Amino acid sequence: MTRTDREHLDVLIVGAGVSGIGAAHHLRARFPDRTFAILEAQDARGGTWWTHRFPGARSDSDLFTYGYRHKPWVGPSIAAGGAILDYLDEVIEEDDLAGHIRYHHRVTALSWSSEEHRWTAEVTRTDTDERVTLTASFLWMCQGYYNHDEPYTPEWPGTDRYAGTIVHPQAWPADLDHTGRRVLVIGSGATAATLVPALAKSADHVTMLQRSPSYWFPSPKVHELATMLEPLQLPPDWTHEILRRQYTQQLDWLAAVGHEDPDQLHTFLMDAITPLLPEGTDIEKHFTPRYRPWQQRIAIVPDGDLFEAMRDGRASVVTDTITEFTEEGVRVSSGEVLEADVVVTATGFDLSVFGDIPFAVDGEPVDFSQRVTWHGMMISGVPNMAYAFGYFRHSWTLRVDLVNDVVARIVERMGERGARTVVPELRPQDADMELREWSDPENFNPNYVLRSQDRMFKQGDREPWTHMQEYAHDRTALPEADVDDGLSYR
Structure with a gap:
């Protein structure tokens, strides 16, 4: 079943987990007049905390840094998954986000048109098989970093x-x-x-x-x-x-x-x-x-x-x-x-590159393994798209809050310049830049990262083309990030 009408939004957020709900909070706070929707493939909010229902599921980070900067955590430092879902529910209620979240909406394709200055999202309703098409001026990928449907399990004889x-x-x-x-x-x-x-x-x-x-x-x-x-x-x-x-x-x-x-x-x-x-x-x-x-x-x-x-x-x-x-x-x-x-x-998971959703820019498929990250939040040659990627060794949300601040500054700069498009592009001085693996094994080497290196985007040997910094670096560097350096507005 296909619905032919196309709803247009200012911002489309993919994922209603910690990252997506956090992005929506920043959007409401900084741009209250923008229209937006959050698409979530699962049947409820929470992402990881909805998927993980095994006995004892709890945080592996303290909740005072895992919780949002704007929303005080009240309770023990280490909390069960249910308490974290309750916390997210409070954020959804306080920011009036419930009406913006669309559950059972799985994004199956994303394509950008430079002529129209917009993204087109092909979506399948997982509860009805209905196919829906949405368009948006800006895309905010908050889908998480692993495949929720297919966990990693080695093959053993017998x-x-x-x-x-x-x-x-x-x-x-x-x-x-x-x-x-x-x-x-x-x-x-x-x-x-x-x-x-x-x-x-x-x-x-x-x-x-x-x-x-x-x-x-x-x-x-x-x-x-x-x-x-x-x-x-x-x-x-x-x-x-x-x-x-x-x-x-x-x-x-x-x-x-x-x-x-x-x-x-x-x-x-x-x-x-x-x-x-x-x-x-x-x-x-x-x-x-x-x-x-x-x-x-x-x-x-x-x-x-x-x-x-x-x-x-x-x-x-x-x-x-x-x-x-x-x-x-x-x-x-x-x-x-x-x-x-x-x-x-308990053998881990497989990293997922932007939810394994096929991307295209002006009709050309995007191979993310050949692209470079801009400060770990945008991708070279991919217009009007930001993504949330937190820390592995620190609390995830510490970085998500910092990324959301920078994305908000980029959107503000677009308004100041009257631009409809912003896209990361390598500068002339980056022509001979060494491209490095997304994660340096000398720095961070768990198997789920090493298994996925060939599918992930690259990073450079200099800013703004770097990723996976420590919070001690990012909490100073990201607020000071030059949103003109390596970004083209038009």
Whole structure:
């Protein structure tokens, strides 16, 4: 079924997760007269927090920096997914955004016309199969960074003969009961750090199987500073700002030491977990990573709950590689079979380049792997399009807020110049610029990034063509970014 009428909007936002809702807030605050809509393929808001429904799903960042700059977070520093959805609902209500969000709207193609100075979005209603066409003067891509529909799962021999249940956390069945059952969790990243202690509360036993160890940090759910401030009964925005600055200082320290003295950071992280591990643990084998600290995200363990489950004997860790699945469980390279009734493949996700939506500019398909980013928020040769991409090692939203500020300045500059189009274009001095991978493996090297390098856009060796900076850099550099440098208005 196709609807032929075309609605035109000033701004089209793709995605109603943390990034899209944040972008809409900035749009309402800075440009209250602009018409806009938020298209969301899922049936509710939240993005990651709507997709992730596995036991114990919670933040892996403190909420005082993960929450929006304009909206004080009230509650523990580490919160469950439901509390984060409640927070987003409050933002939607306060900004009167509900009427602008269109659920079940999956964007299937985006094309730009220089003649018309507008984007055309082809959309399919996931609930009715109706096809809708929208046009917009400006496109704001806030669809997130991974494929919500198809999680990453390696191929292992023998999965077809395994008699138990295999489930990926990203597609957790609502009716899966693990009570009293033996559970094997494959992986040791942030998702495993959440799942293992949650499952261990009612499972017979939970085994975490890892190829190699990760770095962990036993952070308190409630910061000791928050406990000190509570009797003072400060206004929520005061408490929010104080704790936001405290956590930012902590992030700055981790980033600085991770780059300047990784051995010191390694010692700090190992000293933090060693007293919490079961007596006799082989720390070298199970808890000493092969990579430099800060090359990957440090997994948060609220109040050390993962290690508590291990001390109590409800959970354990095996470090080995998978040879095959058997009828009873998983055989590892040592020859041991880890018997399990449920196998959870906490093996990560695949990065998605702008939702894997086909883009075209004036009829020519856009190959993003041949394009260059402008400050990690626009793409060379792609007009009137901004995108939200946060941090991996810091709170995602810290960067989203900064990006939204710059996008607002760009839109204001368009108005000042009477321009209908803004497009990043390499400058004459960039003709011989070295093009680098989207993510430097020496800086950040988790598998989900390395698997996707060939599909992602490039960055240059100089500003404004760089990406993936630390917050300590961006919070000064982005507010000062020259919105004329590398951008053409016409």
